[in-house]
Amino acid sequence: MYLLMLGIALVLLKYLEVGPVAQWSWLWVLSPFGLTLLWWGWADSSGYTKRKAMEKIDQRKQDRLNKQKENLGMRPNKPR
Template identity: 65%
Template sequence: MYFLALGVLLALLKALEMGPVAAWSWWWVLLPFGLAVLWWAWADSTGYTRRKAMEKMDKKRLDRINKQRDALGIKRRP
């Protein structure tokens, strides 16, 4: 996501010809977009994206269980 935001910012600066980015080659300006594609391809192929999604779901589940236990007055598990 950071590569994408950086790419949009650099492309905007290049298009508006602002700052030192105006003198850069378009290859350097568009490089963050390529890096974002590589990052997403790596994250999907290694299972990083799915693992993070599962961790998020597990945390929500535990939070929900602990909230219900608190409401019932049952001690939480560590």
């Protein structure tokens, strides 16, 4: 996501001819978009995206269980 924002910022700076970016080649200005595509391709093919989504779901589930146990007056289990 950071590479995508960097790419958008560089395109705006190049288009508006601001600072030293105005002198850069379009290849360098557009390179963060290529790197973003490479990152997303790797993240999807390696399972990184799915793993992070599952970790987030598991954490939400554990937080919900801990909150319910606290409401019942029980101490939640500590993670090992």
